Amino acid sequence: MEFEAVIGLEIHAELSTKSKIFCGCTTEFGGEVNTHCCPVCLGLPGALPVLNKAVVDYAIKAGIALNCNINKETYMARKNYFYPDAPKNYQITQHETPLCSEGFVEVETEEGLKKIRIERIHIEEDAGKALHEGDASFIDFNRSGVPLIEIVTRPDMRSPQEARMFFEKLRSILLYTEVSDCKMQEGSLRCDANVSIRPKGSKEFGVKTEIKNMNSFKALEKALEFEIERQINAVRNGERIVQETRRWDESKGQTIVMRSKEEAHDYRYFPEPDMVYLVVDDNWIEDIKSNMPELPDQKRKRYIENYNLPEYDAEIITASKELAAFFEEAVANGGNPKSISNWIMGEVLRTLNDREMEITDVKFKPADLVKLIELVEKGTISNTIAKKVFADMFETGKQPEKIVEEKGLVQISDEGAIRDIVNKVLDENPQSIEDFKNGKTKAMGFLVGQIMKASKGKANPQLVNKLLDEEIRKR
Amino acid sequence: MHFKYAHEIKDLLIKKEVSAEEVVKSSIERIKEVDGKIDAFLEVFEEDAIENAKSVDKKIANGEEVGALAGIPMAIKDNICLKNQKTTCASKILENFTSPYDATVVRKLKESDAIIIGRLNMDEFAMGSSTENSSIKKTKNPYDLERVPGGSSGGSAASVAAGEVYFSLGSDTGGSIRQPASLCGVVGFKPTYGRVSRYGLVAFASSLDQIGPFTRDVEDCALVLNTICGKDNLDSTSANVDVEDFTTYLNKDIKGIRVGLPKEYFGEGIDEGVKREVEKAVEALKLLGAEVKEISLPMSKYSLPVYYILSSSEASSNLARFDGIRYGYRADEFEDLVDLYVKSRSIGFGSEVKRRIMLGTYALSSGYYDAYYKKALKVKRLIIEEFKRAFEEVDLIVSPTSPSVAFKFGEKADDPLKMYLSDVCTVPVNIAGLPAVSMPVGLSEGLPVGLQIIGNYFQEGKILSLASSIEKIVNFNARPLI
Numbered sequence: 001m002e003f004e005a006v007i008g009l010e011i012h013a014e015l016s017t018k019s020k021i022f023c024g025c026t027t028e029f030g031g032e033v034n035t036h037c038c039p040v041c042l043g044l045p046g047a048l049p050v051l052n053k054a055v056v057d058y059a060i061k062a063g064i065a066l067n068c069n070i071n072k073e074t075y076m077a078r079k080n081y082f083y084p085d086a087p088k089n090y091q092i093t094q095h096e097t098p099l100c101s102e103g104f105v106e107v108e109t110e111e112g113l114k115k116i117r118i119e120r121i122h123i124e125e126d127a128g129k130a131l132h133e134g135d136a137s138f139i140d141f142n143r144s145g146v147p148l149i150e151i152v153t154r155p156d157m158r159s160p161q162e163a164r165m166f167f168e169k170l171r172s173i174l175l176y177t178e179v180s181d182c183k184m185q186e187g188s189l190r191c192d193a194n195v196s197i198r199p200k201g202s203k204e205f206g207v208k209t210e211i212k213n214m215n216s217f218k219a220l221e222k223a224l225e226f227e228i229e230r231q232i233n234a235v236r237n238g239e240r241i242v243q244e245t246r247r248w249d250e251s252k253g254q255t256i257v258m259r260s261k262e263e264a265h266d267y268r269y270f271p272e273p274d275m276v277y278l279v280v281d282d283n284w285i286e287d288i289k290s291n292m293p294e295l296p297d298q299k300r301k302r303y304i305e306n307y308n309l310p311e312y313d314a315e316i317i318t319a320s321k322e323l324a325a326f327f328e329e330a331v332a333n334g335g336n337p338k339s340i341s342n343w344i345m346g347e348v349l350r351t352l353n354d355r356e357m358e359i360t361d362v363k364f365k366p367a368d369l370v371k372l373i374e375l376v377e378k379g380t381i382s383n384t385i386a387k388k389v390f391a392d393m394f395e396t397g398k399q400p401e402k403i404v405e406e407k408g409l410v411q412i413s414d415e416g417a418i419r420d421i422v423n424k425v426l427d428e429n430p431q432s433i434e435d436f437k438n439g440k441t442k443a444m445g446f447l448v449g450q451i452m453k454a455s456k457g458k459a460n461p462q463l464v465n466k467l468l469d470e471e472i473r474k475r
Numbered sequence: 476m477h478f479k480y481a482h483e484i485k486d487l488l489i490k491k492e493v494s495a496e497e498v499v500k501s502s503i504e505r506i507k508e509v510d511g512k513i514d515a516f517l518e519v520f521e522e523d524a525i526e527n528a529k530s531v532d533k534k535i536a537n538g539e540e541v542g543a544l545a546g547i548p549m550a551i552k553d554n555i556c557l558k559n560q561k562t563t564c565a566s567k568i569l570e571n572f573t574s575p576y577d578a579t580v581v582r583k584l585k586e587s588d589a590i591i592i593g594r595l596n597m598d599e600f601a602m603g604s605s606t607e608n609s610s611i612k613k614t615k616n617p618y619d620l621e622r623v624p625g626g627s628s629g630g631s632a633a634s635v636a637a638g639e640v641y642f643s644l645g646s647d648t649g650g651s652i653r654q655p656a657s658l659c660g661v662v663g664f665k666p667t668y669g670r671v672s673r674y675g676l677v678a679f680a681s682s683l684d685q686i687g688p689f690t691r692d693v694e695d696c697a698l699v700l701n702t703i704c705g706k707d708n709l710d711s712t713s714a715n716v717d718v719e720d721f722t723t724y725l726n727k728d729i730k731g732i733r734v735g736l737p738k739e740y741f742g743e744g745i746d747e748g749v750k751r752e753v754e755k756a757v758e759a760l761k762l763l764g765a766e767v768k769e770i771s772l773p774m775s776k777y778s779l780p781v782y783y784i785l786s787s788s789e790a791s792s793n794l795a796r797f798d799g800i801r802y803g804y805r806a807d808e809f810e811d812l813v814d815l816y817v818k819s820r821s822i823g824f825g826s827e828v829k830r831r832i833m834l835g836t837y838a839l840s841s842g843y844y845d846a847y848y849k850k851a852l853k854v855k856r857l858i859i860e861e862f863k864r865a866f867e868e869v870d871l872i873v874s875p876t877s878p879s880v881a882f883k884f885g886e887k888a889d890d891p892l893k894m895y896l897s898d899v900c901t902v903p904v905n906i907a908g909l910p911a912v913s914m915p916v917g918l919s920e921g922l923p924v925g926l927q928i929i930g931n932y933f934q935e936g937k938i939l940s941l942a943s944s945i946e947k948i949v950n951f952n953a954r955p956l957i
Binding site: 039042043044045046047048049050051078080082084087088089090139266268269270273274275276 | 813816
């Protein structure tokens, strides 16, 4: 029997507001322990929460970007549970009335564009952090009260790859809107997954397990692959899947049980009596709508329509806001969009990946890339040389003309000079001439290589081909 | 001097006939003299108080402007946070908690140059109607040391009644200002929900709690309300309503004012003596030209169950933070984290508090939420609507505050349900979030009887108007013999 996976994600994103959700303390990451705290975020007796308006702005912005309805009258709720780093032993969140609901994200899958539905986005507060040293435990409350949005999808994903693509797309949208800095290594973007399996074609849902706190795209994909495989094997062995919470152990490469359903909490949700209803009016929503940046999907469509970029190029370049900005600045400097895209998709991204760097780390300017492309198009340097110049630009941030000039890399287009080199190489390689005449075309390639080597790569390749052809016929 | 009014002291200070230092010292003397019998105070800040009084005197001497309550000794219920002082809620679990910040009302009192002279006893976490639930000591009624002062603000009421301070602050969740004011023969005002910031008040039931003053007369009450009312950006439930000068409402003609007597508040369970004194006050109102008529508030009978569901539910959540982890009492020995929570809370909380946490946890649990909590919210809505309709017919509503005069220690302590009935006339007001005052109108068996005046939302002024007129006519001038 063939199985398919059913995957839903719950994603927590820390909002980029300057102050916390219910008080004026800073949300800055790091800082000496327990220095970004006040009675409110410490949950001291008598302290009361006051909702930060910027948190609502950010959450609405995320809701609009993810095609959600913005719910105009909502309230905060208390989720009650005892936990040492939760200072009030309840979390202020939203329960029955999330701020945003019923949205979607479009993801380019192998079977084409697919809509992953979003059930809800709600706002809530983060907890503190427990620190353990030997036998002792300490708590740092700097993170307590940092605003979060929780984004909950419908179970619309059918493979780990799809889940990963969705998560990547979501991150890109959150980054475009500047709602969150999405730094996964700092925990500002976290992902839980609900996953079950069922016979392919079935409409029923199987028993699901929840995998907690995956903090990279790779972890999400690997954990889901493992868990789906585990569930399939279990079913094939006649075992029953039990509803439970698991975590991903990166080093072991497997998911491990954290707790089973028997220990499930009764959170005793009820409306937060320390707060009034949150009322959002049309003007508030319109105001945010009118200040929305261009989102990745809109950008992608524009690149295809205005710049004739292939779908694939447009998708890759728009996936990162910074990369798209780099591309657009290059285009604005008069470059040919397709040539720029070729360079970005090729040398630029390859070098960045090799060095594990971001586009924002590069030393050269988009205009320099345009100049490099012009040097090739004018025939000043060859494509091969251009790659060397690029490597230099990447390293030093120098302008391409300067590098070409300093290193004397200008292409040799003087027929006489090239003809001399051609003849010299032919003189040195009589066997190759013989081979060529016997129909071994490979010999031609070898000779071209030798000529380019002798010219230190500077010979104009078209001329080399033309003159070699002429000279070899004479022999 | 002990039984003068705050406004009289204020006049004497301004005329420089007395110094703040003298006033404060005399209060401290009085406390030393009588508090051993009454046990209203948990702590007296003697040095701080004298220091603060001296600086007020200096300001007056230099001709600087002083605040509206300058130099007047007062005290606060021990659930209101005062920076660098203990705030214990008369509990074991917070017995060693020192607040690092001031409640908004404390900040306002300091700005008005009032002298905060100490912390007052209460029922643990403000749960109770007799101050017998304090984990520290029992406060006695100054009129009869065998009797309770009422609760939960028993210390706040007794300290004012006994002439220890000129006014005090308490908190009222189901009647905890009005009922002890009634039992101790002083004026106790519960403002409209949201009128006074709750920031820094250790929460019992967030949607019902309200801070308010205890004073010896209505004018003092207006004076204190002037200081403590107003919008606070640190409390999102705080109301953005202008605060008028409440003293302008005093001594006004009340002719034609429509007063409703809800028949349900005069029925079964109300002591004859209480009824008699309240009815005398009503007769006085008629003499002053008020239009008195009987009204009906049938939904009020559901107030007590609604109150116990809502307040206990909120309390179970509000009190969850007291877990022995970060501050307050922690059990000496424990096995693991859960054991630490269980032992600290089992030992740290008293039985009344535990009873309500259990009740609230039950009412909020997923299987019973709809049947109890949600249903209670619906009935709350009906009670509010009933009051709204009543206030289309009348300007103010008048009733007894407490069904009985002060009762003896132990009389109701073993029967929680009997004790809960002490608040039967006051609880509906909290459910609806309305303002109400209790003022003394007479004695029954030598013990004070309180009259409750309920007003529409933000009509504190109207209540004070009626109260000041009644005050003049009934001329309650009893003093405890202590």
